[in-house]
Amino acid sequence: MVSKLTAGELPLRFEAYDGSGFGPTDTRITMRLKNERGLRYLATAPGDLGMARAYVRGDLDLEGIHPGDPYDALRVMGRWRFRRPTAAEVATLVREMGWRRLVPPEPPHQEAQPRWRRVAEGLRHSRHRDAESIQRHYDVSNDFYGMVLGPSMAYTCAVFPTVGASLEEAQAEKFDLVCRKLGLEPGMRLLDVGCGWGGMVRHSVRHYGVTAIGITLSAEQAKWGQLALEHDGLGGRAKIIHGDYRDAPDSGYDAVSSIGLLEHVGVHNYPAYFGFVRDRLRDGGRLLNHCITRPRNNTRSTTGAFIDRYVFPDGELTGSGRIIAAAQDAGLEVRHEENLREHYALTLQHWCGNLVRHWDDCVADVGEGTARVWGLYMAGSRFGFERNDVQLHQVLAVKPGADGDSGFPLRPTWLS
Secondary structure, eight states: OHHHHBOSOOSSEEEETTSOEESOSSOSOEEEEOSHHHHHHHHHSTTHHHHHHHHHTTSEEEETSOTTOTHHHHHHHTTOOBOOOOHHHHHHHHHHHOGGGGSOOOOOTTOOOOGGGGGGGOSTTOHHHHHHHHHHHHOSOHHHHHHHHOTTOOOSOOOOSSTTOOHHHHHHHHHHHHHHHHTOOTTOEEEEETOTTSHHHHHHHHHHOOEEEEEESOHHHHHHHHHHHHHTTOTTTEEEEESOGGGOOOOOEEEEEEESOGGGTOGGGHHHHHHHHHHHEEEEEEEEEEEEEBSOSSSOOBOOHHIIIIIOTTOBOOBHHHHHHHHHHTTOEEEEEEEOHHHHHHHHHHHHHHHHHTHHHHHHHHOHHHHHHHHHHHHHHHHHHHTTSSEEEEEEEEOOOTTOOOOOOSSOSTTO
């Protein structure tokens, strides 16, 4: 089946449980189909979803690579080209396989329902459905996240001052860059929406003397983050709230940071999102929006099947142009933007390295299937950032006063 649907030469070796094989024999990587259930996954969900299902269940192996970092295999597989079979070839394949093998097996338990079946959880990006999606992804295990993300517990793109910088150095530089762009000073008030485990809150309070509130839809993140604040002696100047960002308290903030939230908001909710931020800021207050983007603005916003079912249910990505336009339409003045996609590729490389080093403990904590999901997702994302399939943009905006005063200096100060 594989050979008949492949256009040109196969860039790796493919071997099946029935003894058949296809492709070069001198390659370092062999894709091994281990059983009939794996074949049924491939046949009933063509493309990345079928392969992901078989791989997560252990029915499809990539020999020669570590499951915590299948990056090298994905680079090779990126050269694999398929062709559309003719009607006659489809009929022949059906006869050869038999109808029994075309009955889809039960998907792995890590897989979310398809979008059209999630209506029971509410409309896309309703409060209830957003809560379900966030908790599904982020309430996996704080211990697991600690092993993969490292001590910073920062699950967003780091900023590497040099290629050889450590992950912790790069995460600290990311938070510091956000603080500098926001112009934080002692006594200011910061709201961090989608705060995760509170890394931005802790950094800004400790190093810039602000008071801060962070809010996250993940109960586990909120609990961990608040305990970390108390442990560091910062509880009197900051707190982490479990809730929807739309319920963040108060207004008149000097700054709002949003690091990795917008991907979950939904493109059609951008006007409300940026309106929310505008209404929480004082005149002259700044917003730093940090999120994954697409390299174009005219592509569909929904993510692919694997990411949607296994990683970020209901996640949506769009180009930085649409984000900037929505911010401007809400009355915010965009002052600066930059693309940090190479930094995210490096971040993911470090995360995969952590997963490899802690593989046995990660598997013991969350199970091999979930660990395989993470290895596949992070390695694939690294490849995507390197190829410019996805980007990471920081957009800095301000709420200008009625007289147009932005409070910005003539030239950026955060680069010094």
